[in-house]
Amino acid sequence: MKPQTKPNEREPVNPTNDDQSQHDLKGMSRQELSELVVRFDQKPFLAGYLFSFIHAKTVAEIDQITPLPKPFRQQLIDGGYSISRLTLVETFTDPDGTVKYLFELPDRNRIESVALSDREGRRTLCLSTQAGCRMACSFCATGKLKFERNLTAGEIVDQFYQAERLGGQIGNAVYMGMGEPFDNYEPVLRSIRLLNDPDGRNLGQRHITVSTCGIPEGIDRFAGEDLQVRLAISLHAPSDAIRRRIMAVGKSWTLEEILGAVGEYQKRTGRRVTFEYCLIQGLNDSDDCAGKLIGRITGIDAAVNLIEYNPHPGCDFVPSGTQRIERFQGLLAKAGIETVIRYKRGQTIRAACGQLGADRLGKNK
Numbered sequence: 001m002k003p004q005t006k007p008n009e010r011e012p013v014n015p016t017n018d019d020q021s022q023h024d025l026k027g028m029s030r031q032e033l034s035e036l037v038v039r040f041d042q043k044p045f046l047a048g049y050l051f052s053f054i055h056a057k058t059v060a061e062i063d064q065i066t067p068l069p070k071p072f073r074q075q076l077i078d079g080g081y082s083i084s085r086l087t088l089v090e091t092f093t094d095p096d097g098t099v100k101y102l103f104e105l106p107d108r109n110r111i112e113s114v115a116l117s118d119r120e121g122r123r124t125l126c127l128s129t130q131a132g133c134r135m136a137c138s139f140c141a142t143g144k145l146k147f148e149r150n151l152t153a154g155e156i157v158d159q160f161y162q163a164e165r166l167g168g169q170i171g172n173a174v175y176m177g178m179g180e181p182f183d184n185y186e187p188v189l190r191s192i193r194l195l196n197d198p199d200g201r202n203l204g205q206r207h208i209t210v211s212t213c214g215i216p217e218g219i220d221r222f223a224g225e226d227l228q229v230r231l232a233i234s235l236h237a238p239s240d241a242i243r244r245r246i247m248a249v250g251k252s253w254t255l256e257e258i259l260g261a262v263g264e265y266q267k268r269t270g271r272r273v274t275f276e277y278c279l280i281q282g283l284n285d286s287d288d289c290a291g292k293l294i295g296r297i298t299g300i301d302a303a304v305n306l307i308e309y310n311p312h313p314g315c316d317f318v319p320s321g322t323q324r325i326e327r328f329q330g331l332l333a334k335a336g337i338e339t340v341i342r343y344k345r346g347q348t349i350r351a352a353c354g355q356l357g358a359d360r361l362g363k364n365k
């Protein structure tokens with residue numbers, strides 16, 4: 001079997017940040033909280049208070065979980081347990097209403113999350129799953145940053161809690177920020193279950209989308225989870241030759257392997273998928289490319305998001321013009337493929353798709 005991760009061989013400094021996560025109550029499942037409570041010779045039902053105060057009331061301190069006996073709270077604190085919280089460094093707001101949050105992790109690494117609002121004011125949060133990314137897609141600013149480490153489940157859900165605290169209710173979570181979710185599989189799955197828990201934030205599974213750059217083993221594994229979460233696949237090319245030019249992951253897995261995994265996923269789950277396709281002038285936006293893409297995905301129950309390429313420093317690609325994007329869309333529509341065009345959002349604050357981390361390029365921080 002090919003490695004689950006990899007295009008970029010750089011090793012993480014601290015791949016999981018285990019020391020911190022083992023004592024972070026925010027990243028613990030209900031089962032783990034129950035076991036912890038029992039280990040401290042407390043009544044098992046107290047685990048319910050721990051969970052709901054952390055994930056529904058989103059308290060920041062153990063001492064704020066007042067239904068717990070005071071001595072037990074102190075025992076937890078003395079035992080090194082805490083409720084992790086990201087530090088907000090800066091909030092950026094685009095005139096189109098997009099908001100980017102820059103957070104600092106306890107080890108000083110920085111990540112970004114983006115809240116997008118639709119016309120009705122409903123907010124969707126784009127979550128990061130890693131500090132940096134190993135996948136090194138050439139059109140993406142995050143892929144040019146040094147990979148630092150995986151985020152813990154607590155750090156992933158806290159982006160959501162903080163964005164709600166800072167800007168109001170969030171209706172959807174999309175795992176499309178910094179990092180490849182299937183390269184940090186366990187914490188990502190754990191974070192989904194935490195967000196979805198009825199005694200916590202209770203975010204509906206159909207309001208959650210996980211986006212992968214196309215790791216077949218991850219897609220297979222995801223198909224076996226008992227979840228109704230949506231799956232998106234970043235395709236971005238109709239042929240392996242073009243894909244390899246823009247996505248290092250294209251050297252590890254062919255389109256046939258990826259689409260084969262998607263087919264199996266659909267057989268097992270019966271769920272529709274979304275393909276992401278970023279249009280870059282002269283590279284993947286010709287009529288011929290549209291024809292090849294149609295040939296590749298016909299027969300798969302899928303919608304295609306056509307994304308306008310978002311420029312950033314250090315990358316010479318040029319976005320396809322509106323006419324070309326609409327022409328491409330027309331060809332797909334004619335073939336019966338549902339498409340949505342995603343025009344630039346959050347451009348002035350570098351919050352658009354593929355721009356996360358762009359502020360740090362060349363600054364070495």
Ligand code: SF4
Nearest residue numbers: 133135137140143179
């Ligand atoms: S597009 Fe996604 S997978 Fe590719 S480098 Fe950027 S964050 Fe990583």
